[in-house]
Amino acid sequence: MPLSVIRGGARRLAARVGKYEVPARHASCSPQTEGSVVALAEARRFISDAMRAVGTAKDNADFLAEVLVEADYRGHYSHGLNRLELYVDDVAAGSCLPAAQPRLLREGPSTAWVDGGHGLGPVVGRFCMQLAIDKAQQTGVGWVVAKGSNHYGIAGWYSMQALKKKMMGMSFTNTSPLVSPTRSKGAALGTNPISLAVPAGSDSYVLDMATTAVALGKVEMQRRRGEPLPPGWAQGPDGAATADAELAYKTQCLMPLGGAEDSSGYKGYGLALMVETFCGLLAGSAYGPDIRRWGSSGQNADLGQCFIAVDPAAFAPGFEDRAADLLSRLRTMEPADPSRPVLVPGDPERAHMDHVNKQGGVRYVPQQVESSEKLAKKLKISAMKILS
DSSP states (O other), rough: OOHHHHHHHHHHHHHHHHHHOOTTTTTTTOOOOEEEOOOOHHHHHHHHHHHHHTTOOOOHHHHHHHHHHHHHHOOOGGTGGGGGGHHHHHHHHHHTTOOOEOOOOOOSSSSSEOOOTTOOOOHHHHHHHHHHHHHHHHSSSSEEEEEEEEOOSOOHHHHHHHGTTTEEEEEOOOSSOOOTTTTTTTBBBOOOOOEEEEEEEEEEEEEOOOOOSSSSSHHHHHHTOOOOOOSSEEOTTTTSSEOOOOHHHHOOOOOOOTTTTGTTTHHHHHHHHHHHIIIIHTTTTTOOOGGGOOOOOOOOOOEEEEEEEEEEGGGTTHHHHHHHHHHHHHHHHHHHHTOOOOOOOTEEEEEHHHHHHTSSEEEEOOHHHHHHHHOOOOTTTOOOOOOO
């Protein structure tokens, strides 16, 4: 199929997808229906001001704000403004060093091992992903791991950087132990997200997912809204699944992707272990149950992260044509429900970004706005200006 035909089809399909409203029960990136709209630039200003108030340099504060607001823009509300207090608390407690710069510990033509120096996760991630891309431009593949890092926002921000160079990008991080291995009552692994970004001519797909049914931030958002949890998200202290968001948040024991063993939860457990291998074990950081408990700002997180770039030009020619063709064919599959077209990873985020653009900003739920106002008073900075 000629690339021009594929690209034309992709544009028409993108318009279709843009009209699609993602159901909240199925997607983390469904638009918020209640709360206040804040302009993207204003949300960035507020986050940057908050980080500068605890001693972060302007450049690093601005970049952190870019990464967090990008999460909200794409509809991943658990990893945007919702995470600001975590960063503020870590810097204020001294467990995250906002001026730290990543440094190379070991390097080969296609590989590198980096010490993040307990710096800001996004600063470490940006350095490592760019290094992976640089290596892929030279050898076809770049694989970089880092220890001594912190929470870095959405994994997809880093994988998407490779798209700018027509490369595939991958990003992984370990996290605080929040996930119960199949058959366990307690948590031993993190939500350990996976992201893969793939170029396809004028199109692309971006997979960005936790290896749990949801990230803890989704439980936190349900708790903020006062809504019950869907089945298979989390378990209580007795090891049984729970719909109580408050109990689940206190227990901090999420179920792996797939839920219980009889619904293939062991596969999500296996994926989480794979990410832990790429990050904690390969990078020499803290790993598994040794990582600090979620919200424990008094000690270093010492997260491990992994960043990969692959240049398709180093392999069979015509990669982007085939990728574009595959995405087009997937999207044009006959849907079971005509009102809900078949999507590819990244389509719900595109629809959400279009929604944000039309309403003039991101809509934050009342509890988030209230929390941000309390933080503004605490840090003596200007609160976010509300558009509507």
